[in-house]
Amino acid sequence: MYSYKIGISKEEHDSFVKKSQQTNLLQSANWAQVKDDWGNERIGFYQDQTLVASASILIRPLPLGMTMFYIPRGPVMDYQNRELLTFVLDSLKTVAKAKRALFIKFDPFILFEHFQIDAEPVSNPDAQEIIDTLKAYGCEWLGRTSDMAENIQPRFQANIYAQDFSEAGLSKKMRQAIRTAKNKGVSVRFGSHELLADFSDLMKKTEDRKAIHLRGIDYYRKLLETYPKHSYITLATLNLKDRLADLDQQLEQKQNLLSSYDDKVKPGKIDNTKNDIGRLTDEINFLKEQLAKGKQTVPLAGTLTLEFGGTSENIYAGMDEEFRRYQAALYTWFETANHAFERGCQWQNLGGIENDLSGGLFNFKSKFKPEIEEFIGEFNLPVSPLYKLSNYAYTLRKKFRSNH
Template sequence: MYSYKIGISAQEHDAFVTNHSQANLLQSSAWAKIKDNWANERIGFYQDSQLVATASILIKPLPLGFSMLYIPRGPIMDYSQPDLVRFVLTSLKSFAKKKRALFVKFDPLLFLKQGLVGQESPDQAETLAAIDSLSKAGAVWVGRTQLLDETIQPRFQANIYREDFSLEQLSKSTRQAIRTARNKGIEIQFGQTELLDDFSKLMKKTEARKSISLRGKDYYQKLLATYPDQSYITLSSLNLEERLKELEKQVDKLEKEAQKFTDKTKPGKIENNRQESKRLAEEISFLEEKIQAGAKKVPLAASLVLEYGGTSENIYAGMDEDYRRYQPAIITWYETAQHAFERQARWQNMGGIENNLDGGLYHFKSKFNPRIEEFVGEFNLPTSPLYYLSNLAYSLRKKLRSKH
């Protein structure tokens, strides 16, 4: 016999979620503290007094006393049990009506497809069956949306799994980029609030470069404070003065080599010397300009990671475009994932990518041998006669916001 309880403890909820195959950060009880502009409630669903499903629900107030309920990457349950699915949705509908909710939106951690980059895979039969069960229980599937910003959470993501990740498993060009970054003197640090100022500055530079609006230092501080033992910042930096000294040594070596050239020296060797000298001169000029402007040890790129239940999420990442020649993003993302697996994560999620698998996010994240995961996407559970009108207004508002 099924029953449900409103207001289960954070401890009971998290114990269930972290031991479930669908464990994810957005269903952690602490995530509601991050989204504190929404109200929150946790519901537990029981079979003969045993917890078999949970949902951490975000509640958004709407005009005229109405509300909207959202369950990010949940509910957490066995979707292969139609009776359980039906009971959970019926219970959510009852709860939603008490909150005067127009509808409940949820996007469960179910994959339609999952495979390595370039790997063709069929739709997962169990997910298609779950869509059928949810539909029969009254949920409306939004379907296979085409654009990245059509859903609250990305419907496609690039996720690195421990067993697929090592330097040897990366492409030759990616390995070379990592070696080049190291050879140029890029340093990697892992930390928390002591790296926050540099991280925030890099995020501001990223906002300016992409003409987008992200978050501020206070928000990043909140993430670290909410997950104090389950978070870290990866920061790559470069000591400009040390790099300059190294380049001057290389120039001296090239000059001494050129002095030994004779009429018998191969033209190719002379040309390589000339081209390398030119490259070094350009970089030296760049560094001298930055040093004269007061730069010494500069942050190049960074990422902020949150962990939960053996999972690892790369939440935000930024870079200083001025230092693109050092390719800091590649080594930063590589070291971020490596650190996640050293901390015993099962996977390290690099976040959303374009739904058509062709764009800047997809091509960059594909460098790290991730699995490309297509989520089932969003469902709406109507709970009011005003659902269809309100959902139309919601969809129009989301389209308008995505254009700005």
């Protein structure tokens, strides 16, 4: 016999999610604290006193006292158990009606298919059956959407797994980029609040460069404080004076080499040395300009990572485009992954990518040879007769915001 309980403890909910095959950060109880502009309920579903399904629900206030329920990457449950599925959805509708919800939006942590780049997709044999079952119950499926903006959470993500990840497994070009960062004096630190100001500055530069609206330092602080033992910032920095001293030494060596050449030296070798001198001179001038602005040690790139139940996710990442030549962003993401796996995480979510596997997000993240994972997507479960009108208004508002 099934029953449900509203307001189960964080500990009971999180323990269930961590033991499931659908472990994910967005269904951790603390995620609702991050999204504190929404309301929250945790509901546990039991079979003979045993917890068999759970959902952390975000509740969005709407005009006229109405609400919207949203269950990111949940509920966590066995979707092939039709009796349980029916009970969970029936119960959610009952609770939603009591909260004056117009509809329930949810996107289960279930893959449609997954694949390595340039390899044949591996389909989830249960995905279509689950979709059909949810549709038969009355849920509206948004389908295999083609635009990232059509869903609240990305329907495609790039994941790397500890068991498969190594520097040796990366492309020659990627390994060279990592060596370039190291050779140019880029150093990487892991920390928390002491790195917040530099990280926030990088995010502001990223925001300005991409002409998008991101979060501010208070939000990043909230993430660290909400997951105090399971969060960290990775920050790549460059000591300008140290790098300049190294370059001055290299330049002197190249100039001495050029002056030592006689008529027997091949023109190609002379040209290569002159090119090296030009490259070194250009970087020296760049660093002198930065030092003249009062800069000493500068942040180049950073990520903010959260962990939950053996999983790790890059929530935010930023870089200073002016220092792009140092390959700090790639190096930072690489070291972030290594750090996550050293801390015992099984996989790291690099975040969402474009659904058509093109564009900047995909091009950058594909360099890490991730597993591309496609989720089955979002469903809407109508609760109120006003659902169609409210969903139409919601869709228009979301489209407007994505275009601005």
